[in-house]
Amino acid sequence: MLYYPPSHAMAIDCIVKSKSSVPEMCQEASKSLVFDASLLQHQNSIPAEFVWPDHEKPCPNPKELPVPLVDFGGFLSGNPVAAAEASKLVGEACREHGFFLVTNHGVDSDLISNAHRYMDYFFELPLSEKQRAQRKLGEHCGYASSFTGRFSSKLPWKETLSFRFSAEKNSSHIVQEYFEKTLGDEFLPLGEIYQEYCNAMSKLSLGIMELLGMSLGISKESFSEFFQDNESIMRLNYYPPCQKPELTLGTGPHCDPTSLTILHQDTVGGLEVFVDGEWRSINPNVTAFVVNIGDTFMALSNGRYKSCLHRAVVNNKTPRKSLAFFLCPKEDKVVSPPNELVDSNNPRIYPDFTWAKLLEFTQKHYRADMNTLQIFSTWLQQQKNS
Numbered sequence: 609m610l611y612y613p614p615s616h617a618m619a620i621d622c623i624v625k626s627k628s629s630v631p632e633m634c635q636e637a638s639k640s641l642v643f644d645a646s647l648l649q650h651q652n653s654i655p656a657e658f659v660w661p662d663h664e665k666p667c668p669n670p671k672e673l674p675v676p677l678v679d680f681g682g683f684l685s686g687n688p689v690a691a692a693e694a695s696k697l698v699g700e701a702c703r704e705h706g707f708f709l710v711t712n713h714g715v716d717s718d719l720i721s722n723a724h725r726y727m728d729y730f731f732e733l734p735l736s737e738k739q740r741a742q743r744k745l746g747e748h749c750g751y752a753s754s755f756t757g758r759f760s761s762k763l764p765w766k767e768t769l770s771f772r773f774s775a776e777k778n779s780s781h782i783v784q785e786y787f788e789k790t791l792g793d794e795f796l797p798l799g800e801i802y803q804e805y806c807n808a809m810s811k812l813s814l815g816i817m818e819l820l821g822m823s824l825g826i827s828k829e830s831f832s833e834f835f836q837d838n839e840s841i842m843r844l845n846y847y848p849p850c851q852k853p854e855l856t857l858g859t860g861p862h863c864d865p866t867s868l869t870i871l872h873q874d875t876v877g878g879l880e881v882f883v884d885g886e887w888r889s890i891n892p893n894v895t896a897f898v899v900n901i902g903d904t905f906m907a908l909s910n911g912r913y914k915s916c917l918h919r920a921v922v923n924n925k926t927p928r929k930s931l932a933f934f935l936c937p938k939e940d941k942v943v944s945p946p947n948e949l950v951d952s953n954n955p956r957i958y959p960d961f962t963w964a965k966l967l968e969f970t971q972k973h974y975r976a977d978m979n980t981l982q983i984f985s986t987w988l989q990q991q992k993n994s
């Protein structure tokens with residue numbers, strides 16, 4: 609039985625009372641507010657919906673977090689000593705704060721720079737053009753600008769474009785088809801680049817899953833096979849400059865509900881991780897990917913590794929971009945830890961669930977934060993009991 613401190617009980621109570629939604633996720637959110645950064649960023653005042661509470665506002669000059677640098681080259685070349693060393697580093701990072709950098713990753717640098725270049729092209733289009741890919745309520749794919757119409761307060765100062773990736777052989781063009789179908793033939797070059805980028809991310813994810821398996825003392829195939837046919841989410845984050853960056857957040861504090869995040873940030877900086885009671889910055893390193901585990905992997909590891917709290921701050925000078933590949937299992941796969949990670953000293957912490965159900969929870973019932981998995985576990989139980 610999971611224990612919930614009173615605050616969680618209240619959140620659960622909200623879910624039960626309002627039959628499915630919690631205060632933050634409300635259908636009656638102000639639809640009139642349109643986030644057109646090209647207009648908003650020149651206004652003197654920031655609409656109240658974008659101003660975060662004092663205890664969540666950005667801190668001036670956060671200290672840098674020295675994140676372990678995992679050299680992936682030796683592992684890729686099949687060197688068992690290098691693989692063991694990389695696995696040890698990954699394990700240490702995941703036991704501490706869940707973030708590490710991966711270098712010598714084998715992903716073509718031209719592919720990465722093209723992926724960034726095409727982000728500039730897309731997000732600099734007129735809002736009406738971008739809204740042709742408008743995310744529908746309850747859907748995780750599409751274009752979203754600060755989630756107006758989805759949340760009623762603490763709106764993130766960002767625009768996003770999210771789309772599906774599938775590692776299944778019969779879905780090898782799913783990304784290209786999305787761009788062509790949603791935005792038109794002239795967007796085929798973007799579709800090709802992001803298809804290639806997601807293929808590379810999927811391959812890198814499976815290698816990292818081998819290192820994670822080794823670091824937990826189970827077979828290196830255990831997790832990589834689980835994600836072989838992954839149905840993942842690719843998200844392009846675009847953070848326009850904000851005239852009052854001390855009042856807003858690009859992405860609020862959260863743990864990723866997904867399994868593994870492979871993030872490439874540009875040279876601007878703004879990613880922060882909450883470690884030992886304070887926000888610490890992860891400084892840009894364009895030759896490396898920033899990797900962190902999410903809630904679904906925390907459940908898969910039976911809580912051995914923690915999904916970590918992080919956020920993104922904005923600035924008043926230049927747009928910031930990040931490409932986030934969210935590794936997710938095939939939607940109907942049951943998320944359940946390997947037997948080796950469950951024993952009398954390590955009883956089960958989370959119930960079995962499917963990623964489809966957790967995704968539905970974050971898209972229709974609950975704004976992902978630092979408590980998502982706990983609240984989801986109770987919501988799931990209540991669904992089963994009703």
Ligand SMILES: C=C1C[C@]23C[C@H]1CC[C@H]2[C@]1(C)CCC[C@@](C)(C(=O)O)[C@H]1[C@@H]3C(=O)O
Nearest residue numbers: 764859860862864865866934970971975976
């Ligand atoms: C499954 C997902 C939901 C979010 C995108 C992916 C993984 C991260 C999640 C998110 C970024 C966590 C913070 C809140 C959120 C609403 C956001 O700011 O975008 C989350 C994404 C989402 O629900 O769209």
Ligand SMILES: O=C(O)CCC(=O)C(=O)O
Nearest residue numbers: 845859873879920930932
């Ligand atoms: O843009 C960033 O640096 C972080 C974004 C993030 O955490 C997310 O999209 O889940």
Ligand SMILES: [Fe+2]
Nearest residue numbers: 862863864918
């Ligand atoms: Fe995140």
